[in-house]
Amino acid sequence: MLSEALLEELRFKGEGSDLDYKAERYRFAQASDDDKSAMLKDILAFANAYREGPAYILLGFKENAPHPAEVTGLPPDGAIDDSRVQQFVNSKLNAKLEFRYEEGLLGDRHIAVISIPKQRRPFYLTRDYGKLTRDTVYVRRGSSTGIASPDEIARMGTTRGVVKTVLDFQTPDNDPLPNAFERRFINFPARLPSLERDRNVFLPTTFLVNAHYYREGAVYHSSWNRVFQARLLLTNQSEFSLGDAHLEVVVRCPEGETASMLRADEMPDVPSSTYFPLANAHLEHAGQAVTIDDRGKMPVAQVALGTIRPGQTVRAEEDIAILPSGPGVYSIQVRILANEIPAPLLAEHQLEVTGPLVSVSEQEFFLSWNSFPDDED
Incomplete structure (x- = not known):
């Protein structure tokens, strides 16, 4: 047994x-x-x-x-x-x-x-x-x-050949992923006040004031100023199918830096000062083929690709958004797994992220708030 x-x-x-x-x-x-x-x-x-x-x-x-x-x-x-x-x-x-x-x-x-x-x-x-x-x-x-x-x-009656795969790293526009990015790393105040209702402004009873409006604005700008997105495509160049193909993606960071990962469709939206309660309910998306496991020392993106036939190219169901904490040389490392692959194949894309570190005080935050997206954008 x-x-x-x-x-x-x-x-x-x-x-x-x-x-x-x-x-x-x-x-x-x-x-x-x-x-x-x-x-x-x-x-x-x-x-x-x-x-x-x-x-x-x-x-x-x-x-x-x-x-x-x-x-x-x-x-x-x-x-x-x-x-x-x-x-x-x-x-x-x-x-x-x-x-x-x-x-x-x-x-x-x-x-x-x-x-x-x-x-x-x-x-x-x-x-x-x-x-x-x-x-x-x-x-x-x-x-x-x-x-x-x-x-x-x-x-079945012949000896199987060598597994041959090609992993492509692309941008959301289907261009090759660059090896260098220019980004801005904005640090906002750790504590920002809650948005309070202006009693001189009429607000329908079905809408509520978003108390986290300013904090969500800080997250929005911090995230979108430093993010880059990677689209992954795996081509099977073997003479046989690859069953249950799967990618495991991690980002190796320079000393002292970190990188978080999100599905690209989970990047923060432009914040709104009001909200309709039921509209903001978050539903779990069952059956997603790209998931992020952030419970360990570093986040791991799990990408299910299914069966890939000889000569077929399969694109990951969703792009991966990578948010580095600061400038430096980062490495996207991918393990390629499938039923026919006895030991994981490894692929890597190294890139350098440059750009200024910007610290914003609370006073500067509110002085520049008009330059941030508002509810109408």
């Missing part, structure tokens, strides 16, 4: 070309051919999948994205014997398929695991069975199962 540590790691990994969660045990004992063909199809699909390591089907687990898979458990009665599954599967295939079926406990929950090591393929049925047809190569692609194309089947 897999170790608890590995099972916990697989709970956090999420479904893909080498992992699937099943809340219930496959129907096997006294089941119909149609029911039993479901297990057979899944085992075949993972055996034929493009992956670097073993594949696992975890039974008694329920997908709970973006959180770890939930351990729902299986009823202890109805356990399936590995030898029966081995005989059932291998009696129907063109070649012997190595795999293992195990049942056991994770904590106090009964679970089952099907482990399928990477091996020579393709595997297919020599005769029709249940809902499956003979001489058909089923294959797992990401989190779904399909039928392999003739080209895919041909590649």
Whole structure:
């Protein structure tokens, strides 16, 4: 049985070309051919999948994205014997398929695991069975199962070539990202007063005064004066697809400086002195392919690209806004990951940021406020 540590790691990994969660045990004992063909199809699909390591089907687990898979458990009665599954599967295939079926406990929950090591393929049925047809190569692609194309089947019988990728760093205008930027680093007073309502000005009852107006103005100007934005595109120049392609992006900073990251569409808007309460409600955006994890020592941008076919270029779902704290030489470092990449590939874009450091006192802040965007802009 897999170790608890590995099972916990697989709970956090999420479904893909080498992992699937099943809340219930496959129907096997006294089941119909149609029911039993479901297990057979899944085992075949993972055996034929493009992956670097073993594949696992975890039974008694329920997908709970973006959180770890939930351990729902299986009823202890109805356990399936590995030898029966081995005989059932291998009696129907063109070649012997190595795999293992195990049942056991994770904590106090009964679970089952099907482990399928990477091996020579393709595997297919020599005769029709249940809902499956003979001489058909089923294959797992990401989190779904399909039928392999003739080209895919041909590649299964050959040694895979070297992974070749090109990562392009671009501006939001689709130009190459420069190696130098001129920016202004404005430091506003740490404390700015709240905006108070002018009782001589009529304000509809549905609108409220934005007490943070000045503070939001300081954040707005500080952010937009120092930001630069990077658009990431990954091209697959390999002779095979890259499954579950993913980028991890960090920014290495000069000594004494930091850099924060945001999705470009989360850069601060021009502040308004009034607001309608419900209009300012922030909703969580589920399913974003670009997210920023700022819980560690430095922020990390996670960029999901999905499957990239040979010769295909995929652009990140959203640009990344990078906000350096001051002048210096910064390095955008990217790890490229995919099911077919045994060790992450590394890409880097180094750039120099220059520009003045500007400190603004509270008095200067209010004297220059008319030059800042107002509610009408």
